[in-house]
Amino acid sequence: MKKSIIGALFAASLLVAGVSTANAANINDTTAITFNTGTxxxxxxxxxxxxxxxxxxxxxxxxxxxxxxxVTSAVISIALGATSAVNISSFTLTGNGQTFTGTExxxxxxxxxxxxxxxxxxxxxxxxxxxxxxxxxxxxxxxxNINISPVPEASTTAMMLGGLALVGFAATRRRRNNVAxxxxxxx
Numbered sequence: 689m690k691k692s693i694i695g696a697l698f699a700a701s702l703l704v705a706g707v708s709t710a711n712a713a714n715i716n717d718t719t720a721i722t723f724n725t726g727t728x729x730x731x732x733x734x735x736x737x738x739x740x741x742x743x744x745x746x747x748x749x750x751x752x753x754x755x756x757x758x759v760t761s762a763v764i765s766i767a768l769g770a771t772s773a774v775n776i777s778s779f780t781l782t783g784n785g786q787t788f789t790g791t792e793x794x795x796x797x798x799x800x801x802x803x804x805x806x807x808x809x810x811x812x813x814x815x816x817x818x819x820x821x822x823x824x825x826x827x828x829x830x831x832x833n834i835n836i837s838p839v840p841e842a843s844t845t846a847m848m849l850g851g852l853a854l855v856g857f858a859a860t861r862r863r864r865n866n867v868a869x870x871x872x873x874x875x
Contacts, residue, residue, distance in 0.1 A: 715745040721816070721834065723751070728836040732816070735829040736774065740822045745774070749816040749834075756811060756839040761790070761804045763818055763832035767797065774828035776800055776820040783814030808839060 721730045734747040759781065767773035779790030779802040790804035804816075822828050 715740060715743050715822075716748075717746075718748040718750060718815075721749045721751040723836070728838070729833065731831065731833050733829065733831040734774075734818060736822045736827040738826050740827050741825055743822050745818075745820055745822060747818045749818075750813065751816070751834070752811075752813040753809075753836055753838075754811050757809050758807045758837045758839060759805070759809060759834065760837075761816060761832060761834040763790075763802045763830055765800045765820075765828065765830040767799070767824070767828070771824050771826050772828045773824040774820050774822055774830055776802055776818060776830060778817070778819045779804055780817045780819075781806060781814060782817070784810050784812045 715736060717734070719732065721732055723730050730751075732747075732749045734745065736743070736745060761779075761781070763776060763779055765774045765776055776792075779792075781788040781790075781804055786809075788804060788806040790802040792800065793803050794801035816832075816834060818830060818832070820830075
């Protein structure tokens with residue numbers, strides 16, 4: 689009988705320890721960002737509910753782009769007093785062996801804004817990461833947007849400049865052929 693009571697107490701203590709460990713665990717999620725056909729802008733967000741107060745979060749948003757591109761992105765958190773609040777401590781973009789770090793442009797007790805810009809990124813897979821802490825008694829949230837601008841390849845730019853030169857040459861030649869020499873104006 690004593691063995692079963694001791695075993696039950698041991699099992700109960702393991703259960704309590706497991707729950708305590710689960711509550712102290714950090715929040716790590718990865719979500720894919722999908723750009724709709726014909727668009728180069730997408731939104732992302734993170735929300736943390738009741739019971740997440742005091743936890744650290746790392747939210748990763750993955751995407752890939754098939755050609756060279758420029759990127760601008762921003763993330764914002766708005767605190768609703770002590771009830772709903774997060775503190776973002778870093779905002780980064782990593783991929784192809786490079787890391788770009790965002791800068792905090794607005795920092796206050798109620799609003800926090802981070803911006804990130806990177807140019808001439810090679811095609812491939814990238815991860816946008818938001819790291820911070822949940823401060824609100826009922827959790828907190830943040831939201832963001834990412835914009836991608838394709839960069840024309842050098843051959844495309846060269847073909848465009850060649851085409852413009854050809855159009856300019858044709859216009860100049862046409863103008864020369866349509867203008868009468870000075871001594872030959874009709875009376």
